[in-house]
Amino acid sequence: MANPIIILGSSRSHGNTRKAINQIIGKCDIPLVDLNTLSIKPYDYEYLNKSDDFIPLIERIVEFDTIILATPVYWYTMSALMKIFIDRITDLLDIRKDLGRKLRGKKLFVIASFGTSLPKGFEDTFEQTCQYLGVEYLGTSFVYVGENDEQFMENNQQAIEKAKLILPIVEKSSTQRYAPSC
Numbered sequence: 001m002a003n004p005i006i007i008l009g010s011s012r013s014h015g016n017t018r019k020a021i022n023q024i025i026g027k028c029d030i031p032l033v034d035l036n037t038l039s040i041k042p043y044d045y046e047y048l049n050k051s052d053d054f055i056p057l058i059e060r061i062v063e064f065d066t067i068i069l070a071t072p073v074y075w076y077t078m079s080a081l082m083k084i085f086i087d088r089i090t091d092l093l094d095i096r097k098d099l100g101r102k103l104r105g106k107k108l109f110v111i112a113s114f115g116t117s118l119p120k121g122f123e124d125t126f127e128q129t130c131q132y133l134g135v136e137y138l139g140t141s142f143v144y145v146g147e148n149d150e151q152f153m154e155n156n157q158q159a160i161e162k163a164k165l166i167l168p169i170v171e172k173s174s175t176q177r178y179a180p181s182c
């Protein structure tokens with residue numbers, strides 16, 4: 001993978017999910033889009049929102065080969081901000097099929113930060129969405145941000161290593177460099 005982009009969908013731009021991203025990517029200069037800074041409205045059957053920031057964002061995303069979705073776990077699932085983004089992909093099946101087709105063959109990885117418990121079935125939505133869109137699902141890294149559960153804290157290093165390996169992210173000191181600007 002040489003060309004990743006991160007889509008951050010948290011209710012705060014510099015919270016735990018952003019920290020989880022930083023733990024994974026280290027010094028790699030991977031482009032990041034913060035959904036908080038854009039105006040992307042919920043799906044509308046009449047496509048009344050077609051002129052908001054969604055289509056320009058997708059036009060940017062299709063230039064990359066790997067999409068990294070970063071979301072906190074809110075009530076056992078992705079954030080509402082991220083869900084709105086996913087719902088709006090429906091626009092690409094109807095009014096911008098040309099753009100929808102450009103998603104085929106892309107890869108998708110998820111970074112999820114959580115505070116209390118691993119959410120059951122969290123990955124199913126992403127896996128099935130990828131299957132539907134012809135996108136390769138690479139997996140999810142769950143990064144624990146709490147301080148009470150020692151097992152989760154121990155698992156964090158594995159979660160971070162998993163993401164680095166899959167994406168793959170190689171730091172400057174290494175002899176091999178896959179990811180750009182690392």
Ligand SMILES: Cc1cc2nc3c(=O)[nH]c(=O)nc-3n(C[C@H](O)[C@H](O)[C@H](O)COP(=O)(O)O)c2cc1C
Binds near residue numbers: 116
């Ligand atoms: C509205 C809300 C719902 C949450 N629901 C869960 C949950 O279901 N499971 C969990 O493990 N943590 C839950 N948390 C904790 C967050 O997942 C955790 O603090 C996360 O790292 C927050 O990331 P952020 O700072 O980017 O928002 C919730 C937090 C909030 C604010």
